[in-house]
Amino acid sequence: MAGSTTESLRQLYEELPYPNVPLEASGRNAIDSLYRLSWTTAQYARSRTILPSEGITILNVGCGSGWETLLLAEANPGARLVACDLAPESVRAAERRLRYHGFGEVELYALDLLEVERLGLQFDFISLNDVLYLLDDPVAGLKALKRVLKPDGILRANLHHAYQREVIFRMQEAFQLLGLFELPTPEACRRVREFMASLASDELRAALHWDPKIYSDDGNIRANYLLPGDKGFLIPDLMRMLQEAELGLVCLVDYADWDPALLFKDKALPAWLEAELDKLSPAEQNHLYELICPNHRLIDFWAEHPGSSLVLPWSDEDWLRGRVQLNPILADNAEFRHNFAQAHEKKQEFAMNWPGASRGRLTIPGAQMAWLGSLLQGPTAVASLIEQAAQANQIDLEASQEQVLTYLAGLESFLFVMLDPTPSPDRSEEGTLNSAAKRQLLAG
Ligand SMILES: C[S@@+](CC[C@H](N)C(=O)[O-])C[C@H]1O[C@@H](n2cnc3c(N)ncnc32)[C@H](O)[C@@H]1O
Known part of the structure; x- marks a missing residue:
């Protein structure tokens, strides 16, 4: 070893x-x-x-x-x-x-x-x-x-x-200095508690992220203040x-939680800042984010394996001929299905998120839930969603296409939904736009 x-x-x-x-x-x-x-x-x-x-x-x-x-x-x-x-x-x-x-x-x-x-x-x-x-x-x-x-x-x-973890790393070093890493677990944890209790003020304890409730458990002390090899x-x-x-x-x-755009006001940025941000690679953007806000x-x-994938953005045509489905993690979750179905039936606003994450919170208006509910049935032709949206919201196909593609692209960018751009050969005509409607949309 x-x-x-x-x-x-x-x-x-x-x-x-x-x-x-x-x-x-x-x-x-x-x-x-x-x-x-x-x-x-x-x-x-x-x-x-x-x-x-x-x-x-x-x-x-x-x-x-x-x-x-x-x-x-x-x-x-x-x-x-x-x-x-x-x-x-x-x-x-x-x-x-x-x-x-x-x-x-x-x-x-x-x-x-x-x-x-x-x-x-x-x-x-x-x-x-x-x-x-x-x-x-x-x-x-x-x-x-x-x-x-x-x-x-x-x-x-x-x-x-x-x-983000800088305080814990400092205290690991402090406890190294004090010899705590050499002791048997129960004694080392007892000394960490005694050390924290001996500090002059609650402010200092809080600044060291000390919470007596959490750290009444030896396992939590070992996983943080006394974790060997932590870097x-x-x-x-x-x-x-x-x-x-x-x-x-x-x-x-x-990735959506590491976007520097989250850190600035919605208003237009100074031109120089916008120009500099545009020059950064995705990794540099993530680095900028962590420098400003290491949360x-x-x-x-x-x-x-390097270069084994190449992802191009979908075109409108990909969307229009393709089928879309819920991420299986959502589609297989009983609670999500129940809540999504309810919002669909009642045409109520629905907050899409990955519960427990701050990433990708999207609020879907009730009018859009009217057609998005179909996704609970499984992979669905985008063309069929456009027709459903047009009917449900009494709008023409062009306006419906714009809404459907906007919401689907937004949902896809947070991986709530996935697009299969290739129409399956054995797919029935059901749910596909008639060719005149399709030409109209593609021309638009
Ligand atoms: C913090 S725990 C994480 C456990 C689990 N992955 C999780 O997230 O719930 C770290 C685990 O990695 C294991 N580990 C550390 N070094 C390892 C190594 N070189 N090979 C295999 N396992 C290792 C430890 O034994 C321990 O169970």
Whole structure:
């Protein structure tokens, strides 16, 4: 086994499999987490193709107590799931959790991620949540995972943010100085509490992010103030690490929350600022965002073999001949379906979001819910939605097309809906515009 950090981590997660979520808890309504762990969503972000998860092979690295593994199983129906962790006790906890939830067929191994090639498998999707930043050499970790990633595969991982978590990193250094990392867990945690209680003021404790309620749990102290190997990164670090590992960035998983446009007033920006912003690459824009507002604990990303995808924006024609569907994470969620159906029936305004995320909140007016409700039936021809919108809202086809394409494009930009631009050959005529109407729209 490599360096002493690896050994400290193995001991920590042997004692305290992470996270400490009750065995019975289900992830079915953790929609934001399911979104992050959905192969179909990641592939759509990467290649704008809708690929079902049935039959794919997924690797969950550093599975901990199996919460992430359970979410992967729930987000990717029909996939073969393999999971590993450094700590055998974490693997046993994961096994218990998966068996409890009826996913007994998941294959689990006590294995260092640097040795994943020993599994003898290639993976469509690799997920490692809250793991990469713990490694002595994250680039070596990325290289090992790249070797088992299929040519069209996607790797999803994250890094702690250097500035958002700066206080915790400082206090880890302080507790190193005070020798707490050398002590057995209960004694080290007791001393952290005593240290915080000894500070001169509540203001100082708050500035160090101390919350006695949260940190009455030793596990939370170990996961933050006493976490061995913890490190912080910025977007340029991520870009450099991917380059060294010969991987390409697809995009940040919550890309919409990293847009510098969110940080400025809606009013027109000074011309020089607008011009400078336009010159920045997507990664530079994300870096600008983190410099101004480091509010994300994690830099969560999807990566691929470099240059393996090329995404062009959809044309109006793609939309008009294509079919659109809800993201399966939403379509398969009973609560979402119920609320969406109600808003559709009553033509009520509906707030689209990934619950738990700030990203992509879109408010759909009731008039648009009148036709969007059809998406609950499954993939639907855009042409049919245009006709439904025209009828429901008593408008002509041209106005209806503009509304439908505007709302669908907005929903698609946050991955709430997905477009399949190729009409299927066996599709019935139902829901397609008659050719005269189509010519009229395309000409318009
Ligand atoms: C913070 S926990 C995250 C658990 C899980 N991924 C989640 O998000 O719920 C980190 C996990 O990574 C595992 N780990 C750390 N280094 C590893 C390595 N080199 N190989 C495999 N697992 C590792 C630890 O044992 C621990 O279970």
